Amino acid sequence: MVPGDIIRLEDVTAGYVVIKQGIKSIAREKMVVLRNINLRIKDGERVVIIGESGSGKTTLLRVILGLLKPFNGRVFVIGKDIYSLKWRERVKVLRQIGYVSQDPYKALNPSVKVGTILEEPLEALGISERGSRVKDILRLVNLPENVLNMYPMELSGGMRQRVLIARAIIHDPEVLILDEPTSALDVSMQAQIVNLINEIHRKLELAVLTVTHDLGVAQYLADRAVVLYRGEIIEEGDIDSIIKNPRNEYTRLLVSSY
Amino acid sequence: MVLAVKAVDLKIGYMDEEEKIYWAVRGVSFQVSESEIYCIVGESGCGKSTIGNAIAGILPSHAVTSGKLYIYDKKVIDNEKMDYTGIRGRVVSYIPQNPGTSLNPYETIEEQFYHVLSSVYGYDKRKSVETARRYLAMVELDPDKVLDYYPHELSGGMQQRAAISIALATGARIIVADEPTSSLDAHLRLQLIRLMRKLRDTVRLSLILITHDLVSAGRICDTIAVMYAGKIVEEGRGSLLLTEPLHPYTQMLVDAVPILGLKKPLKSIPGEPPQVGGEISWCVFRERCPVAFEKCGIHPPELYIMERKVSCWRYMNHGAR
Amino acid sequence: MNSIEANIRGAAYLVRKQFRKMRFKTGLAIVLVITILALLSPIIAPFPEEGLGYIPENAVAKARLPPNPVNIFGTDTRGRDLFSRVLFGAGSALVEILIVVLTSLSIGIIIGVSAAYFKGVVEHVLNYLIELFVSVPAIIIALALRLAIGPGLYVVILGLITTWWSWYARITYIYARSIVEMDYVVLARLSGLNSLKIIYRHVLRNTIPPVLVQAVTDMGSVLLEATSINFIGLGVPLNSPEWGVIMLEGLPVITIAPWITMFPGIFLLITALGFSLIGDSLREELDPRMRRRWRLWF
Numbered sequence: 001m002v003p004g005d006i007i008r009l010e011d012v013t014a015g016y017v018v019i020k021q022g023i024k025s026i027a028r029e030k031m032v033v034l035r036n037i038n039l040r041i042k043d044g045e046r047v048v049i050i051g052e053s054g055s056g057k058t059t060l061l062r063v064i065l066g067l068l069k070p071f072n073g074r075v076f077v078i079g080k081d082i083y084s085l086k087w088r089e090r091v092k093v094l095r096q097i098g099y100v101s102q103d104p105y106k107a108l109n110p111s112v113k114v115g116t117i118l119e120e121p122l123e124a125l126g127i128s129e130r131g132s133r134v135k136d137i138l139r140l141v142n143l144p145e146n147v148l149n150m151y152p153m154e155l156s157g158g159m160r161q162r163v164l165i166a167r168a169i170i171h172d173p174e175v176l177i178l179d180e181p182t183s184a185l186d187v188s189m190q191a192q193i194v195n196l197i198n199e200i201h202r203k204l205e206l207a208v209l210t211v212t213h214d215l216g217v218a219q220y221l222a223d224r225a226v227v228l229y230r231g232e233i234i235e236e237g238d239i240d241s242i243i244k245n246p247r248n249e250y251t252r253l254l255v256s257s258y
Numbered sequence: 259m260v261l262a263v264k265a266v267d268l269k270i271g272y273m274d275e276e277e278k279i280y281w282a283v284r285g286v287s288f289q290v291s292e293s294e295i296y297c298i299v300g301e302s303g304c305g306k307s308t309i310g311n312a313i314a315g316i317l318p319s320h321a322v323t324s325g326k327l328y329i330y331d332k333k334v335i336d337n338e339k340m341d342y343t344g345i346r347g348r349v350v351s352y353i354p355q356n357p358g359t360s361l362n363p364y365e366t367i368e369e370q371f372y373h374v375l376s377s378v379y380g381y382d383k384r385k386s387v388e389t390a391r392r393y394l395a396m397v398e399l400d401p402d403k404v405l406d407y408y409p410h411e412l413s414g415g416m417q418q419r420a421a422i423s424i425a426l427a428t429g430a431r432i433i434v435a436d437e438p439t440s441s442l443d444a445h446l447r448l449q450l451i452r453l454m455r456k457l458r459d460t461v462r463l464s465l466i467l468i469t470h471d472l473v474s475a476g477r478i479c480d481t482i483a484v485m486y487a488g489k490i491v492e493e494g495r496g497s498l499l500l501t502e503p504l505h506p507y508t509q510m511l512v513d514a515v516p517i518l519g520l521k522k523p524l525k526s527i528p529g530e531p532p533q534v535g536g537e538i539s540w541c542v543f544r545e546r547c548p549v550a551f552e553k554c555g556i557h558p559p560e561l562y563i564m565e566r567k568v569s570c571w572r573y574m575n576h577g578a579r
Numbered sequence: 580m581n582s583i584e585a586n587i588r589g590a591a592y593l594v595r596k597q598f599r600k601m602r603f604k605t606g607l608a609i610v611l612v613i614t615i616l617a618l619l620s621p622i623i624a625p626f627p628e629e630g631l632g633y634i635p636e637n638a639v640a641k642a643r644l645p646p647n648p649v650n651i652f653g654t655d656t657r658g659r660d661l662f663s664r665v666l667f668g669a670g671s672a673l674v675e676i677l678i679v680v681l682t683s684l685s686i687g688i689i690i691g692v693s694a695a696y697f698k699g700v701v702e703h704v705l706n707y708l709i710e711l712f713v714s715v716p717a718i719i720i721a722l723a724l725r726l727a728i729g730p731g732l733y734v735v736i737l738g739l740i741t742t743w744w745s746w747y748a749r750i751t752y753i754y755a756r757s758i759v760e761m762d763y764v765v766l767a768r769l770s771g772l773n774s775l776k777i778i779y780r781h782v783l784r785n786t787i788p789p790v791l792v793q794a795v796t797d798m799g800s801v802l803l804e805a806t807s808i809n810f811i812g813l814g815v816p817l818n819s820p821e822w823g824v825i826m827l828e829g830l831p832v833i834t835i836a837p838w839i840t841m842f843p844g845i846f847l848l849i850t851a852l853g854f855s856l857i858g859d860s861l862r863e864e865l866d867p868r869m870r871r872r873w874r875l876w877f
Contacts, residue, residue: 052443053414065769091771099766107762111784117763124772156530157302171770186301186470191514191526213443216516220524243519257444258473258518275599 004079006096006175006207007064009039012073014063030071033059034231037073041175046201046208048222048239050215050254056231057211061179064209066094078174095125098168098206102179104160108152114163115148121171133170140203141166141196158189162196169200175207176200182217194220215258219243227251261328262432262464263290263313268325268335270308270317279322280535282308284488284542287560290481292431293462295454297475299511300485307436309485310468314434315346329432348378351425355437357418361409367394367420368405371427378428393423396461397453415446419453426457432464439474451478472515476500484508487542489557494566504568506547541571597860606856613850617669625649630663632818643836653838656828657818665843667820672850675732675805676798679739684794686740687747692782694748695755696774709752712745717804721813735805735814743801750793754786796858799851806847822847 015033019026033056041047051057062068063075069083076082080093101107108117118137122130138145141162152160161181168176181197182190194217201208210221218225222239227248235248246252265288271281283305290296298306311317312327312335327335329349334342354360362370371390375381381389391401397419409417418438425433439447451474457463458480469475475482476497483493484507492505503509513525529546541547541554553571560567561574597603616623624630634657635641641658644650652661694705721738728734758764759782767777808814809823817824822843829839 067765067769091769094769095771097769099769101762101766103762107766109761109763109781109785112780116780120767120772121770123776124767124770158530167766187472187511188301188514188527191524194516194524195526214516215444215518219516219518219521240519240521253445255518257448275596 004043005040005076006043006045006078007039007041007209008076009037009064010074010076012037012039012063012070012075014059014068014070014073016059032071032231034063034070037231037233039226039233041207041209043174044201044205044207046198046221046223047210048218048225049209049211049228050213050218050225051211051228052213052254054230055228057228058179059231060228061177061211064177065097065099066090095121095171096174098171098173098176100161100164100168100176100178100181102183104157104164104184107164108160110151110153112151113148114150114152114155117152117163118148118167118170121167125171137166137170140169140200157185158192161185161189161193165193165196165200169204169206172204173206175209177209177211179211180213181210182212182214190217197221215243215254227254260292260330261289262292262294262330263288263296263466264326264328265289265309266326266328268309268312268327269323270305270312271322272318273320273322281537282488283312284538285325286485286488286490288483288490288493290432290464290466292464293458295458295465295467295478295480297467297469297479297482298485299469299472299475299482301470303487304485305488306468306485310352310434310436310466313432313466314350314352315340315342316352348429350432350434351428351430353418353421353425353433353435353438356441357421357438358409358414360421361417361424363409366406366408367412367424370424371405374424374428389427390423393427394420396426396457397423399423414441415443415449418442418450422453422457426461426463430463432466434466434468436468437470438467439469439471447474454478472500472511484511487538489542489569490560490567491543491569492567499566504563504566504573505543505570506549506572507543510548541569600860602856603860606853606858606860609849609853610857613669613846613853614673616666617673620663620666620670624660624663624666626660626663627667629659630667631820632659632664634818635659643832643839645836646838652842653836655825655839656832656836661825661839661842664820664825665822665846668822668825668843669846669850671732671815671819671821672802672806672847675735675739676802676854678736679743679801679805680794680798682736683740683743684747684790686744687749688751688783688787688790690744691748691751691753692755692778692786694752695759696778696782705748706752709745709748712742713749715742717742718808718811718813721808725813730814730816732815732819735808738808738814739801739805743797746797747790747794751786751790754789755782758782758785792858792861795861796855798858799854802847802851802854 013032013035015031018029018031020029037060049057049060059068063070066082074081074083077093078096082090082093085093115134118134119130122133135145143159143162143166147155147159147163152163155163178197181193185193197208198220208221212218219239225237225239225242226233227235227242227250229250235242235246235251242251243255246255265286267285267287268283269281269285270283271279273279286309298309300306313329315334317340322338323335323340324337325335326333329345332345334340334345365373368387368390372383372386375386375389390405394401394404399416399419404412404416404420412420422433438450442450454465455478458465467475467479479496481493481495482499483490484505485491486507492499492503492508499508500512503512510525510527514527516524527546539557541550541557544550544554547554549572558569558571560569563573620630621627629635638658641654642656644654646653650660650662652665655661655664690705690709694702717738720741721734724734724738764777764781767781806823809821810827812827815821815824817828825843826840829836833840
């Protein structure tokens with residue numbers, strides 16, 4: 001249990017520096033992708049960031065994960081300003097985050113057994129007694145024990161997704177962050193994963209941040225929703241009211257074209 | 259009614275080095291008319307992409323076939339033989355899942371049109387640009403905003419339309435599109451749906467859409483065929499199939515799709531979809547079917563109920579063969 | 580990255596698969612035969628001292644004899660049995676190949692992976708070095724070494740290592756670059772895992788296989804280069820059991836005793852071909868064919 005916010009973004013403006021080579025000079029141009037983002041995620045809350053491609057959601061995730069320093073503003077994870085810390089200290093704080101990336105095919109090292117993949121976060125923490133924890137997590141995500149000896153390529157898409165989720169929660173983080181958890185899956189597997197995420201939220205009592213463009217999925221995974229459009233948060237609130245009464249024009253477009 | 263595509267007990271499999279055959283399509287029969295949008299829906303591994311490839315004429319060389327496939331009365335698959343001369347790339351065009359990948363990244367759109375048109379019809383540069391403009395307009399793209407650009411300079415939606423217009427320019431009467439909506443955002447999906455309907459009506463195009471996106475399929479398609487493990491388990495007119503599904507699998511698929519504004523519990527289908535494999539004589543859905551009974555030991559025949567085709571023993575008494 | 584998929588079923592499976600291909604079997608057969616000849620040369624060679632380079636007593640009488648029942652390949656300019664010399668030359672050839680390839684692979688992989696993983700200044704500096712050495716022909720280095728330390732096998736081996744390491748470093752760097760951006764590496768770094776473990780488990784395991792295949796294919800070229808350096812006299816001294824040198828010795832008398840240059844030349848080509856066939860067969864496995872099969876599972 002952590003008092004206050006698990007994650008807090010204060011007035012964050014972020015983007016990339018593009019190097020443009022002119023004839024006589026080299027200019028460094030700032031490409032701003034996110035503007036004035038204010039975001040808070042409380043302990044145990046389920047938040048969904050709704051964003052389509054080009055909205056800046058990938059950049060936002062990188063900022064939260066400590067991979068991209070913003071031009072302006074601060075990012076707090078469990079109360080610590082992560083970009084003011086040195087890498088070693090930052091890693092210690094970032095351990096409180098469990099991250100599931102978008103592409104289940106690229107996120108697993110194909111030449112490593114699933115067992116090793118799952119144990120890795122515990123290994124990094126220096127925990128030597130890992131067996132029982134691994135078994136517990138497998139049960140939670142509904143994977144049979146024999147996957148431990150298999151390689152990622154031998155698993156189906158749905159199973160791979162579950163391995164990713166298992167790896168993200170095995171070290172008992174305070175918040176689980178998922179990037180488009182259902183986009184690469186079939187409809188029936190989507191349902192499985194959505195139900196699983198909610199079950200994990202209940203059983204492990206952690207906060208969940210999901211980034212998705214799918215309103216239908218967002219419906220099931222959010223207590224609170226935030227709509228991201230072109231780098232700005234244009235609407236925020238309870239997911240059901242956003243769907244019933246979208247205030248912003250873009251949100252209305254999203255709802256009507258579902 | 260002219261039949262654009264007709265499949266009769268079509269089976270397609272792949273042979274590996276050990277001469278074992280893995281069947282992806284286990285015997286399907288269907289028809290697609292001219293000016294019709296036909297959707298093949300199913301989960302990954304069900305064989306829908308394979309059928310798409312078969313119609314487009316791009317099955318790999320180690321594919322094994324049986325049964326018959328006709329495209330506008332030409333027999334392109336006759337048991338083990340395949341003959342797509344005059345059909346592949348002319349009558350049928352294929353648009354793969356990521357439209358950007360079907361476009362040559364090193365050529366502008368104008369050059370790509372020229373490339374294709376000069377080899378198929380022998381057009382010169384001027385004629386090909388003229389034709390390009392016409393077809394780009396058909397897909398609602400502004401030629402001046404597109405012709406001089408390279409594919410990566412266009413958005414995903416525009417790339418897709420450009421790919422479609424090049425396909426049309428070759429004179430295709432049938433377009434097979436593999437997961438056309440998956441890489442698109444929601445409102446782009448709607449636009450694409452509208453475009454496809456327009457093409458169907460104006461150019462009398464037959465569109466074969468392969469997708470796992472039930473919602474889009476329900477919106478666009480005249481006919482939907484639901485596939486599972488290499489067989490068509492249900493086939494019927496558009497959205498009716500989704501609002502009143504007959505086959506247990508269709509029912510479960512529909513149950514798993516979220517509906518906006520209605521928080522019904524999401525029911526997933528227990529188990530995993532089957533992979534390509536050996537011959538199966540029992541009902542392909544038996545293992546995951548909640549209402550399977552003794553008769554399901556033999557694969558059910560196709561039964562016709564009103565305008566629907568279902569492959570399920572539960573309807574034995576209701577339907578006629 | 581299909582070499583990765585090959586990894587899963589293990590190198591053993593991959594190799595077993597090769598045995599169905601004629602190309603691989605031929606290549607392997609050639610290499611094995613040459614290796615056995617090399618290993619057994621002290622026993623098989625009819626005139627082992629001559630094989631090593633010693634000049635026999637009745638040298639003048641025995642010089643430049645064409646192939647005959649006693650000397651099946653004939654004799655060289657100093658009366659030594661050519662067959663024995665060629666046999667011992669096989670040993671040199673294999674030693675040259677093995678040491679050069681193994682050493683330059685090791686150095687190259689370490690440097691390539693370091694450049695890709697540590698980025699920043701390290702990346703720039705290492706890349707600069709790589710590009711610098713890649714463009715230097717081994718012969719120049721060999722010349723410099725020869726002037727500095729005099730004749731010997733070291734000249735050839737060192738000269739080749741100095742240039743080949745950069746080739747493997749570059750290939751490794753290119754592969755490693757994309758691996759390092761993969762989610763699983765990023766995740767491992769975020770979880771605070773020890774850098775060395777990350778490099779071993781995630782980067783090396785996925786980068787080494789394709790580089791290794793390249794190395795096997797290269798063995799033929801390494802042999803040719805090494806032999807060339809000896810052939811122009813920059814490497815081992817005359818009279819050594821080395822194919823290039825034998826061919827050099829045979830050059831002045833090529834019109835009257837062509838067999839002296841010919842036989843080592845033939846062996847050289849066949850050996851290079853053998854390695855090439857093996858490498859080619861392996862490379863084919865790691866690309867389009869693997870891709871086709873695994874698609875079924877996606």
